[in-house]
Amino acid sequence: MVLRNNFFSSSRTDSRIGVSRIKKLRLLGAKINTRVDQASIFSESTKNSSRDNLTILHRNALLSDMAIDEMTSLEEIERRQQYYMKHKKYTFNPSKKIIRIFKTFMIFMVCYSSMSSLYFLAFDPKNKGAEISDSLVSLFFLADCVLTFFTRIEDKTKQKIGNLFLIAKKYAKGWLILDIASLLPLRYAGHPNIEHLLRLLRLGKMKAVFDLLNIYKISEFFTKLIYPVECLSKRKLKLKIEIIWNIIKEVLKIFFGAFAVACLWYSFVDKYLKYTDEKDNFILHFNLDQDTTVQRFIKTWYYIYTTLATVGYGDYYATNKSEMVAAIFLLLAGPTWFAFMMGRSIQLINNLQDIDGVSNKLSKLHIWISNIEGRKNYISYGLKDKILTHFTDFWKNDRLGTICIDSIDDETVVEESKDPFFKFLPGDLKRRLTEHLFSDILYDYYQFFKPLEEKKYILALYLQPRIYQKGSIMLREGDTIHEIIFLVSGRIQLGIFINETFKEYANFRSKFILGDYFFLEKIPSFLEFRALTNIRGFSLPANVLKIFLRKYRFNYSNYLAKLTGKYNRLQEMSEADITYSSHFTEINTDRRPIPSATVPYLKGKLFRGVIKCFIPRHYETTESTVKRVLEDTSEVYKNAKKTAKSTIKTLRKILIKQAKASKNMRDKILLLEGKIDSSLIN
Template structure:
């Protein structure tokens, strides 16, 4: 055995550059590098000072490949590994060649013909002369197909095409060769026609050959080309419809073939018992079937087997002797169980077809729910019913998560948020499930990449919890007095943020870029928002429950830290806008109040205590008095009249008294005062 000579420098060089490859990573790029290699050293020289990661990684990958070639030689080369697979490959027939596809299509139909005619010959009567000639032609085609099977390539477990004749023959010998040889034996020449027909029934195992050529995927590709490769909702609906209808057709065809096969075998069994056991009473004699034509026999036997498998048993046909009864016991043990399984699959497919337009069915469920509420509690107002119906109608039509949605309200433990509960997602490898979700929610991830991130697994665990939301004009979304319960992602419309001042809403900030995230900071930190969020003309998008956002973010601390930095800056901007706007609005409100007070004072000075006087049609002033001042006004008017009367009496009395006083009364009074002072 030859030994591989290695150089220690090769190991050291490969280790050195492998560490660099781990650091830089492998990124495709179009930058060019100059590479110099030899057995001892390797150097990389960029053409410019600006280095790109893609160029560096490509260079390092080439270096590692060369080192591996030096260490292990050419034994790992893919071409050398596949030499035995491609020996004499020029003479093999590829699977995808048009001639091979046409041949498989023809042989697929002939397989069905061979199985059906063999059952007819076995159960009822042999072929006519014209049918025999055509059967010989079909037999020759099967012989040609048998020899061509040694020339057709196949794919191994790793999906690598194998074109080596020995390997092809070995693979064919281990799969279908024995069954094909048995079905090709012309035993009718040895006067054993029934044995030949029985051996042909091995071809039942190859009935799926036709459906590999005419598959639903190829049919969907034709539909895709018809729609000019446009990815529309109608196209996706048609593809799903084709898939379900195709599965339903396969199930129905499978049930028909199996029931037809059993009916022909039952006829063959009844004839064999009549001829070999010489039973007096048998199925043919009891129901006079010998008098019927072949077509009538086929219908009657098929009908009897169908009713037996369905466990209906109308009683018009039944087993007539112990051998037939024994056969029916086996048939009733195995047949109905299999038939129930096949019927269940068909019913499941039909239900899926009904679910294609499940919006109408879901609307019916909502109506039934409202009807139950009306019956058990009290009748709901009509406007509230319409609001509930519109909410669910929008929800059903815009549910992005769809059948993959996580039903968090059914979870007993929050740790269940760390796993997928959909049957297929749970059984898929994690990498494949992440790729699937990345394709399904690519648009959403791109729109709100600030929240979901670009490469973090956080987005895959949170995306299945989104729920559609729509708000009408001036509808309150988040109130400043309550804690927000969910994070809103705005896709269409606009949302205004502000405060109510004296029962009037003042807008201080507006979200209208159609990719806004609302109330995230308040939900994560469990605090009340600094303002009230109100929908503009309209607003729609989706939301995620706050408890789910908090839990899943805690699973990814790096993602949480990055998003919280953005969230805090945005919340600070909104809060500052609200505070500044609210301060200006309060000052304006104070100024308006002062002006209003001044106006009220001016108007008060011009009105009487009893009210404002206005001129009527006659030109006289009417006093519009308030009810509580009417009595007081009467008293004031009466007091005024009394005071005027008393004042006038006093004036009249003093005027008459003044006339009776002498003119020198004041002078005499002054002299008397002087005398009194001198005496003293």
């Protein structure tokens, strides 16, 4: 108890340690929040007075060590902060508006100074206005150099530094010497060209010019004006703005690079002419010395640009050995750089095309179709249209993009995407991203994916978009299941095909799975499925699901039990209809129509024998039989005229006589009598 009281009494004397205070400890580089409450410790020890004294002493000693460590850590942090902000009163906050405006202004000055130095180095225009503006720009750079010593900076941990010594030390390790060299007024000592060359050191700061605009904030501002609510079109527009800005940056880099090389080329030719006895050079050969400064600049820039682009029209070229050597190095380095920049620009343009449509992919698809047609005859228009429609819809509705898994084998399946970004995501982020992409599928078809547990997120990476036009057959009777379709929109009908006629049993809207029952039962389809309207959905390869079920032993018995009753009833209905149809097909196979050659023999005693040919051998009084007989007889009536009338009259008498027992049969005959002259039945 004495030790405990001494501990708390000593802790009171230190102003840094108070009652009920949260202490931030640094143990092994980790921050641990600990609450030290004097009253709670005292009350706990009073209630448990019977507890071992050694335990109490150990706990108090631990708390004492923690307090000491905390004091040491806090003191170190406080001393470091005081050292970093030692000259806080004499330094400027870089986030102040006036400082930010000045720094932005200096970025434009960097651009102007670099371009003007190149221009003056090459063409040396005698212009007092240019010299005055150049001197004024130098004063701005001098002010920026001085201001840098008094502007706070950040260390690697983003901690503010307001210590003049540390600021100067960091500046000295960076741009201080280069800034001082570029500020030397050597033109007053008779060396203007050296001054212009030293100013070219500022080219290293040109990157800040392209990073001046925060394109993400700009794109967010403009897209918010057009699309106030977050949507897919808004995201596409943002991507377009960002890619267009990147294209503009690449084009500006190409123009500036050509501008810099043109100025250096002209400076080399001009200075080389002064220090050698060369009688012919680029300037004299093309009479550039007689042109104005602007004309010389444009012609030189044109020559360099055509050389870098490897076009070279031949109107301008190197004229002596020294220029040819310089041109060789220019052709080695320049076109390589130019091709690299053009390649990046083309890649950005392709990315821009891929955002909104599938034009780039569609052109590759047309080439692929042309290659197939080149090996054999032309593909029919209908088949080609279906291929184009499939891929166009696939690219527009594909949710996975590059993270899809398309590697399928009969024995094994890949369970990891090859996408470089998705591949290195943590498992939880992969699951959340996949759930975001297919939230509707995983929710609407929860019962199907439930037995798969966490593996459903891997299977989702195999889902591919599908589209079916109205009236198209999605699954034929007797086909095996190659893919399972999850409907997203549209209506599907199912039935069987009997006597060249489709008989519908049921139709369903979305939230219907095509092929799940037949796949799980391992049987071919005994129904035909058709698209009643245009249908969109996603397909899962049956082979992939088969391997997953075999590998992980997922239990689909409960899910299959719910489907069995429905499909058993549908199977019974289809079997009954097939049996009924085959029975009457058998009866009607003996029916023989009247050939046109027997029409002349209908007169006399033979007409009764001919009439009997209309009557089935195993006659049953059915409505369909009567209808067929009357239709054939009506055709004879048209062809044989008066002779056929007596035939029809006799036929009616025979049929009525045989159908007396059936009231429905007689009613049917009376209904059909309107199609034939009633005088024949009197």
